[in-house]
Amino acid sequence: MRHLPTRTTRTARAGRRAAGVLAAGLLCAAGTAVPAGAADSPAPRRTVAPQSENGLALTPPMGFNNWNSTHCRAEFDESMVKGIADIFVEKGLKDAGYQYINLDDCWAAPQRNAEGKLEADPKRFxxxxxxxxxxxxxxxxxxxIYTSAGTRTCDSVGLPGALGHEYSDARQFADWGIDYLKYDNCNNQGVDARQRYTTMRDALEATGRPIVYSICEWGQNKPWEWAGEVGNLWRTTGDINDSWGSMLSIMKQNLPLAAAAGPGRWNDPDMLEVGNGGMTDTEYRTHFSMWSVMAAPLLIGSDLRRASAETYEILSNREVVAVDQDPLGKQGTVLSSTDGRWVVAKEMADGSRAVALFNETDSAQHIATTAAGAGLPEADGYTVRDLWEHRTYNTAGTLAATVPAHGTVLLRVAADDGWAAYPPAVGLGIDSAPLLEAGRTTTLTTTVTDLGRTPARAVSARLDGPSGWRVEAVSPTGAPALPTGRSLTTRWRVTAPASTPAGAYGLTLDVRYRAPNGARARSTVPLGAHVVVAPPAGDSFLSDLPRLSASNGWGPVERDTSNGESAAGDGNPMTIGGTVFAKGLGVHAYSSVEFYAGGACSTVTARVGVDDEKGAKGSVAFEIRADGRTAASTGVLTNAMPAQPITADVGGARVVRLVVTDGGDGTDSDHADWADLRITC
Incomplete structure (x- = not known):
């Protein structure tokens, strides 16, 4: 499954998929039908070992796939593929573990040749x-290489698929020297998924060539329950796109499936979007961290010919790659996920644990767990390696950090005797999200806490803001020593100039200290700050007010139109159950939009539902949160339902957050409207 740049193409493809599912008339009574005219010559049937026992993909596959960056555009050709191979070598990606250069859809000619064989597109290749x-x-x-377990592939034109040609196509792939097959799900004619994918498994095995087998049936038939006997990896979700909302939704769908993963058999939450431009570098580091903790395939989806230095830094972080490629093959499991503060731990072959402290929310959050909670044995002390900062500390057992909005702190923690050689870890915190009205002074309180087994000495804290801002400490900024568990608390008066426009700005807490042996240490956390505007008195449409933050599953959040799903401004008049609304927000699950209420507002009201622009599809749930508290929710709403009223008491809240999640069935077609959306202040 893949989403193309235009809504028309996506709709047409969805229609073909639906037609394939409904074409049950092509199935024989015995359940072994092949579409007419698609004859193939299978090898004699014999007992085949589970694909996970074929000795391939003993760690998650790493490589490149062109789809996310090129789709079927003309630039996907022989020159590009060779250029990517060159870049793998020149930029050190090969040495970092990346090995597969995968061709996605559109490599093939529109028709098979006279002998019924696939041919490459003569212009591209x-x-x-x-x-x-x-x-x-x-x-x-x-x-x-790529093909589909159907009569045609997923491209809008529909190139030849492999259904009914499995053995001849597999033989051809082997003769070409193919090492990896991605097998998609379009135009499947209603043939049972397990049957279709097993037939290709047998065909690949019959070639005698080792070919990693990637099942791409979008998680529709719960492949994590059966595909370990068939393939080396299987998609667990629909397609990813280059947005925070999409990545977050897919991550949440994949995390609960840890028990299915292991050497030779991997849950696949789809390819990487790192570097494609739709997310921040902080969000891309989270993407890469969480895919690694989930032992997911790491298939680069950005055009490496144009990639930034930061993109290469993320993709080439060998310490994070080592988490993904750990030979024990365990997928990380969720230890906690309270209010968007996630802790996910992954057991490693050497007995250590990789621990991800992941912040789903739109402001910095303190996230903590313990070494024991992560599964480590009791010890006098532990070593903690920050895999993005590349620094090592000791801890008495607490694992904690203030994690930036949408960020992830990735640690590798071990119970060993070498902990005393490292400085103590310190936890940095702030009492609340920094929200400032321009020209008005706000007091913020920071803390520095010794988490180590040894004391932190000569501790000094500094809070830095943008040029022109006034940041003044009004309590001590230093301490001669902090024993284990003790904190330095500092109050700061922060003032943004009166002319400062509303928006996001940087605040950084920088702490320097010494280990007992005199070695210097440093810890820094970007806290971020928002300059906000107080909401007007009376009733206002929220679509007319500035946002603190906005994330969306497809395309941007739209003002006063439906989502539209692609470029800004491509939505339609908001329409729910035939009723048109002039004002509101058009979003796509998973979506989160925050507004500043400043403690001066009382209620938020709206009429909500699935927009009519996606036909009879989509199911979503709406929530209104006040300072993290759920003030109102709807339960699951579908396209068949008219607009539903929702009212939330947000009295005293500084921040109002509007959230739309999927209806429990993935995010396909989940266009949601916050219609007639008002706040009373």
Missing amino acids: PNGIKAVADYVHSKGLKIG
């Missing part, structure tokens, strides 16, 4: 696939 494979192999890399 004039020298054929084998020549490209030979080039990739000459670089010490491997090559992958």
Whole structure:
């Protein structure tokens, strides 16, 4: 499944998929039908070992796939593929563990040849696939290819699929030197998923060539329950897109499936979007961290010919890659997820634990757990390695950090005897999200806490703001020593100039100290700050007020129109159950939009539902939160339902957050409207 840039193409493809599911008439009574005219010659049937026992993909596959950055555009061609192979070598990605260069849809000619065989598109690949494979192999890399377990692929034109041609296509892939097959789900003619994917498994095995087998049936038939006997990895969700909301939704769907994963058999939450431009670098580090903790395949989806230095830094972080590639093959499990503060721990082969402290929310959060909670044995002390800062500390057992909005602190924690060689870890915190009205002074309180087994000495804290801001300490900023568990608390008066526009700005807490042996240590956390505007008195439409933050599953949050799903301004008049609304917000699950209420507002009201623009599809749930408290919720709403009223008491809240989640069935077509959305202050 993949979403193309235009809504028309996506709708047409969805129609073909639905037609494939409904085409039950093509099934034989025995359940072994092949569409007419698609004859193939299978090898004699024999007992086949589970695919996870074929010795392949003993750690999650790492490589590149062109789809997220190029789709079917003309730039996807032989020159690009060879160039990516060159970049893998030149930029050190090969040495970091990336090995597969995978061709996605649109590599093939529109029709099979006279012998019924697949051919490469002569414009894109004039020298054929084998020549490209030979080039990739000459670089010490491997090559992958794509087709669909249906009569046609997922491209809007629909190139030849493999249903009914499994054995001949598998033989052709093997002859070309293919090392990896991604097998999609479009135009499947209603044939049972397990049957279709098992037939290709048998066909690949019959070639005698080791080919990693990636099942891409979008999680529709719970492949985590059966695909370990068939493939090496299986998609657990619909398609990812380059947005925070999409990545977050997919992560949440994949996290509960940890028991299914292991060497040779991996949950696949789809390819990486790191570097494609729709998220911040902080969000991309979270994306990469969480995919690694989930032992997910790491398939680069950005165009490496144009990638930034920061993108390469993220993708090449070998300490994070080592978490993903750990030979024990455990997927991380959720220890806690209270109010968007996530702790996910992954057992490692050497007995250590990778621990992700992940902040789903739109402001900095203090997130904590313990070494014991992560599964480590009792010890006098523990070593803690920050895998993004590349610094090592000791801790008495507490694992904690103030994590920036949408950020992740990724730690590797071990119970060993070497902890005393490192400085103590310190936890940095702030009492509340920094929200300031321009020209008015706000008091903030920071803390520095010794988490280590040893004392932190000569502790000094500093809070820095943007140029022109006044930041003054009104209590001590230093301490001669902090024993284990003790804190330095400092109050600061922060003033943004009266002319400062509303928006997000940087505040940074920087702490310097010494270990008992005199070694210098430092810890820094970006706290962020928002300059806000007090809401007007009386009733206001929230779509007319400035937002603190906004994240969305597809495309931007739209003002006074439906979501539309792609570029800004592509929505339609908001329409729920045939009723048109002039004002509100058009979103797509998973979505979160925050507004500043400043403690001066009493109620938020709206009429909510699934927008009519997606036909009879979509199911969502709406929530209104006041300073983290759920003030109102709807339960699941579907397209068949008229607009539902929702009213929330937000009295005293500084921040109002509007959240839309999926209806428990993924985010496909989840266009949601906050219609007639008002706040009373």
